[in-house]
Amino acid sequence: MSQKSDELKIYWNKIIYAFPILNDNLSSECTDTEYEEIAHIITGLSIQVKIRDLILVHIEKYLRHNVAPSFWSKFTKIEEEIKGFQLFKSAVNDLYESVNSFSILLRRLTLLNNTCCDNRPIFGERDVIQGFKQLVRATLLSQLPVTFHVIINHFYKLSFNVFDNMKAYEDSFMDEDACSGCWNEYSECNCAYIVKVFYDTNRKLVELQLLERLAGQVLTNFIQQRIEAHIHKLCTGTFDLSYIALLEKWLDVTVMTWLTRIYCAGSSEPPPDDENVQNAIAKFKQKLRYYLYHSYTKLRIDQLFIIIIEYPDSRPAISDIKVCLNKTDLQKSLCKNLQNALETRLLHPGVNTPDILTAYISTIRALRHLDPSGVILETVTKPVRSYLRNREDTVRSVVSSLTEEGTGSELAEELAKFAADNDEEGEKEEAWDEWMPDPVDADPRNTASDRKGSDIISMLVNIYGSKELFVNEYRTLLADRLLAQGVINTDKEIRYLELLKLRFGESQLHFCEVMLKDISDSKRINALISQDKNFEEMNNKFASNAMILSAQFWPPFKDESLELPDEIKEHLADYTKAYETLKGNRTLSWKPHLGNVNIEIEIGQKKLDLTVSPFNATLIMHFQTKPEWSLDELHEMMKVPVNVLRRKITYWQSLGLISEKSSDYYVLVDGSEACKSNVPSNQVQEMICEDEEAESVMASAHDQREGELQVFWSYIVGMLTNLDSLPLERIHQMLKMFASQAPGTECSLNELRQFLDTKVRTHQLFLQGGMYKLAKS
Amino acid sequence: MKVTIKSWTGVATWRWIANDDNCGICRMPFDSCCPDCKLPGDDCPLVWGACSHCFHIHCIVKWLHSQPQQQCPMCRQDWKFNNK
Numbered sequence: 001m002s003q004k005s006d007e008l009k010i011y012w013n014k015i016i017y018a019f020p021i022l023n024d025n026l027s028s029e030c031t032d033t034e035y036e037e038i039a040h041i042i043t044g045l046s047i048q049v050k051i052r053d054l055i056l057v058h059i060e061k062y063l064r065h066n067v068a069p070s071f072w073s074k075f076t077k078i079e080e081e082i083k084g085f086q087l088f089k090s091a092v093n094d095l096y097e098s099v100n101s102f103s104i105l106l107r108r109l110t111l112l113n114n115t116c117c118d119n120r121p122i123f124g125e126r127d128v129i130q131g132f133k134q135l136v137r138a139t140l141l142s143q144l145p146v147t148f149h150v151i152i153n154h155f156y157k158l159s160f161n162v163f164d165n166m167k168a169y170e171d172s173f174m175d176e177d178a179c180s181g182c183w184n185e186y187s188e189c190n191c192a193y194i195v196k197v198f199y200d201t202n203r204k205l206v207e208l209q210l211l212e213r214l215a216g217q218v219l220t221n222f223i224q225q226r227i228e229a230h231i232h233k234l235c236t237g238t239f240d241l242s243y244i245a246l247l248e249k250w251l252d253v254t255v256m257t258w259l260t261r262i263y264c265a266g267s268s269e270p271p272p273d274d275e276n277v278q279n280a281i282a283k284f285k286q287k288l289r290y291y292l293y294h295s296y297t298k299l300r301i302d303q304l305f306i307i308i309i310e311y312p313d314s315r316p317a318i319s320d321i322k323v324c325l326n327k328t329d330l331q332k333s334l335c336k337n338l339q340n341a342l343e344t345r346l347l348h349p350g351v352n353t354p355d356i357l358t359a360y361i362s363t364i365r366a367l368r369h370l371d372p373s374g375v376i377l378e379t380v381t382k383p384v385r386s387y388l389r390n391r392e393d394t395v396r397s398v399v400s401s402l403t404e405e406g407t408g409s410e411l412a413e414e415l416a417k418f419a420a421d422n423d424e425e426g427e428k429e430e431a432w433d434e435w436m437p438d439p440v441d442a443d444p445r446n447t448a449s450d451r452k453g454s455d456i457i458s459m460l461v462n463i464y465g466s467k468e469l470f471v472n473e474y475r476t477l478l479a480d481r482l483l484a485q486g487v488i489n490t491d492k493e494i495r496y497l498e499l500l501k502l503r504f505g506e507s508q509l510h511f512c513e514v515m516l517k518d519i520s521d522s523k524r525i526n527a528l529i530s531q532d533k534n535f536e537e538m539n540n541k542f543a544s545n546a547m548i549l550s551a552q553f554w555p556p557f558k559d560e561s562l563e564l565p566d567e568i569k570e571h572l573a574d575y576t577k578a579y580e581t582l583k584g585n586r587t588l589s590w591k592p593h594l595g596n597v598n599i600e601i602e603i604g605q606k607k608l609d610l611t612v613s614p615f616n617a618t619l620i621m622h623f624q625t626k627p628e629w630s631l632d633e634l635h636e637m638m639k640v641p642v643n644v645l646r647r648k649i650t651y652w653q654s655l656g657l658i659s660e661k662s663s664d665y666y667v668l669v670d671g672s673e674a675c676k677s678n679v680p681s682n683q684v685q686e687m688i689c690e691d692e693e694a695e696s697v698m699a700s701a702h703d704q705r706e707g708e709l710q711v712f713w714s715y716i717v718g719m720l721t722n723l724d725s726l727p728l729e730r731i732h733q734m735l736k737m738f739a740s741q742a743p744g745t746e747c748s749l750n751e752l753r754q755f756l757d758t759k760v761r762t763h764q765l766f767l768q769g770g771m772y773k774l775a776k777s
Numbered sequence: 778m779k780v781t782i783k784s785w786t787g788v789a790t791w792r793w794i795a796n797d798d799n800c801g802i803c804r805m806p807f808d809s810c811c812p813d814c815k816l817p818g819d820d821c822p823l824v825w826g827a828c829s830h831c832f833h834i835h836c837i838v839k840w841l842h843s844q845p846q847q848q849c850p851m852c853r854q855d856w857k858f859n860n861k
């Protein structure tokens with residue numbers, strides 16, 4: 001028994017002699033010949049598996065107690081960059097050495113393992129060496145200290161600086177005293193040393209397969225910073241070039257060479273037989289490419305508002321974003337960002353409506369190109385649309401830009417384009433084989449063809465949801481123009497009207513056709529009447545003409561009263577007689593305040609030739625007969641409300657012909673005094689024309705609609721008299737029931753609310769707790 | 778000061794001199810046109826009957842065509858055109 005145990009003790013000592021790790025020691029004096037003998041003993045005893053496993057346990061313990069703690073002990077939170085550099089370098093060196101000091105042990109363990117036939121994996125790997133490396137990594141990482149990145153940062157920051165600078169140094173002549181790589185005097189430049197250490201350390205980390213885990217984040221950060229800086233430098237101000245190819249090339253050449261050098265100790269080619277390194281580089285590159293696209297897209301998203309404003313010059317930039325959106329997940333952020341930009345830059349009272357429209361049109365065009373499905377456009381421009389809807393002059397701006405002369409009016413071009421497209425293709429059928437499903441984030445309430453098919457004009461018209469309102473506003477604008485200009489190029493207007501008809505349909509614009517015909521008919525009638533014998537005598541005093549309108553087809557006029565001077569009234573009465581003779585059974589009703597008058601004023605030495613409104617002509621004629629008037633007298637004479645008189649008389653005051661002697665008492669400034677007004681008459685005239693045009697003589701679309709809604713008022717009064725008080729919805733319902741026969745009385749809930757609100761404002765209704773009530777009269 | 782009017786361009790609306798506002802047949806205003814027409818006035822004139830009722834010419838012609846007897850749709854008297 002004791003002999004046996006003695007024998008075993010000897011064997012055990014021999015095994016420890018071969019594998020001192022079993023005593024937690026690494027240095028072995030055992031020679032290979034001695035080991036062969038000991039290996040025989042182990043296999044003889046059939047304990048190879050037990051011994052192997054015991055060794056593995058001890059290796060693990062050794063790494064855990066010695067290698068890892070001594071490695072991490074150097075990772076302190078040090079401030080100085082160069083100290084951090086040295087610490088990291090020595091930590092990696094020491095680790096590398098201590099891992100290497102396992103080499104004899106590992107060789108013997110491999111032999112031992114080969115005699116075990118259990119095929120058990122060693123720390124998850126088939127092969128002892130691989131298993132060991134795996135164990136080293138796992139043990140190290142299990143003890144990762146919180147501040148491990150501090151010296152790694154120092155190390156790479158310093159290295160990168162030198163690294164960059166070396167490249168710069170090759171390219172250009174440096175004329176500073178100190179090396180801009182290591183910040184030392186040139187005589188004491190450390191760069192060569194730092195680069196050597198840099199390569200050496202990286203090589204060791206690659207071999208240990210620790211580079212990525214330890215320095216990956218830091219490396220990535222540094223490279224990303226460089227990618228970002230490069231993108232900003234290259235792409236910031238210009239949108240008329242595509243940068244994707246350039247950036248890809250830069251990544252492939254510059255960044256990848258650089259990355260390869262880090263992985264391959266300065267060589268720009270990866271070793272052809274080292275798959276680990278190749279894979280690591282390929283994986284890294286994938287990450288960096290994603291980052292490249294991400295950064296570029298983010299930059300473009302930040303600039304998107306300007307890019308859109310510059311569209312179509314910025315088309316290449318938009319095309320780039322289109323490519324990028326497929327490679328990144330930034331569509332949501334793009335929408336949010338652009339929506340914000342539009343809101344802060346456009347949607348406030350300081351921006352005038354035509355500018356908002358221009359930007360909106362650009363947005364439509366650019367986003368159409370960016371995303372043909374229309375989903376982004378729909379999402380992003382929602383606030384723009386609702387903002388425009390609440391601006392009073394939107395329709396008017398759209399219409400006037402539609403009818404704008406010459407180049408530069410996008411909408412006018414768009415309108416002409418629409419007509420041309422229509423001529424060429426007729427109805428466009430959607431090709432079944434080009435069908436694409438809607439993106440998942442599309443609003444299901446709108447169909448794909450709604451989003452894609454509608455052109456810019458319909459998008460603008462759709463802000464209102466109705467063509468009618470739009471066409472109405474066009475009619476009002478046309479009416480103003482026809483009446484203000486008198487002589488108008490009707491041919492051109494008719495051509496334009498044809499374009500609009502293609503767009504909005506015949507019936508909607510029929511009224512406008514009649515209006516244009518009225519104007520050209522009027523010219524003929526004027527010519528005929530001026531030949532009338534009875535009228536001729538009258539017309540010798542001054543030429544009188546008329547614009548004779550078909551009232552049913554013109555928008556309603558603002559009601560304004562004006563009593564004309566007797567001689568004018570007589571003249572117009574004669575015109576009416578001549579008209580009645582010309583057109584049997586028809587007569588004329590004059591709108592005295594409308595039209596224009598060409599007058600010549602002689603005052604002192606000066607002659608003024610002016611085209612003014614009938615009001616202004618009448619007023620100055622009264623001052624010719626009597627040089628001083630009180631406001632009340634003028635009111636009596638002209639039948640114009642005093643506040644209107646007071647406002648309009650400023651025209652003559654601005655010319656220096658009339659002055660307000662005392663409150664509401666006006667006198668003619670005659671003779672030499674008036675000549676002091678040294679405003680050149682041409683200039684004055686222009687100023688006035690503008691003044692006259694600025695004010696529409698038509699009731700606005702809003703006023704018109706309100707007029708239409710008045711139809712409801714009697715119904716509403718009736719309801720509220722009977723039922724005392726009602727909420728909005730109930731009134732709406734009842735109107736639908738009772739008033740549906742009345743013409744033009746489709747009325748949305750919203751419209752009704754606005755209408756009722758005006759009644760509240762004018763104290764005809766009370767609104768209390770959501771209930772409308774008649775005001776007590 | 779001397780003011781000389783060189784020309785006066787006024788604005789007026791025209792209307793038919795008739796004893797009603799709307800055509801008794803199509804119910805449209807006289808100053809508008811009948812449902813078959815697009816342009817009012819010369820292109821869609823009014824005619825008067827001996828009974829003094831008047832209609833769009835296109836309306837009364839159509840009416841008379843559709844009736845066995847040539848009567849005014851308003852007063853049922855025999856219809857005769859009055860060249861007033």
Ligand SMILES: [Zn+2]
Nearest residue numbers: 800803833836
């Ligand atoms: Zn009729």
Ligand SMILES: [Zn+2]
Nearest residue numbers: 811814821835
């Ligand atoms: Zn007709």
Ligand SMILES: [Zn+2]
Nearest residue numbers: 828830849852
């Ligand atoms: Zn009759």
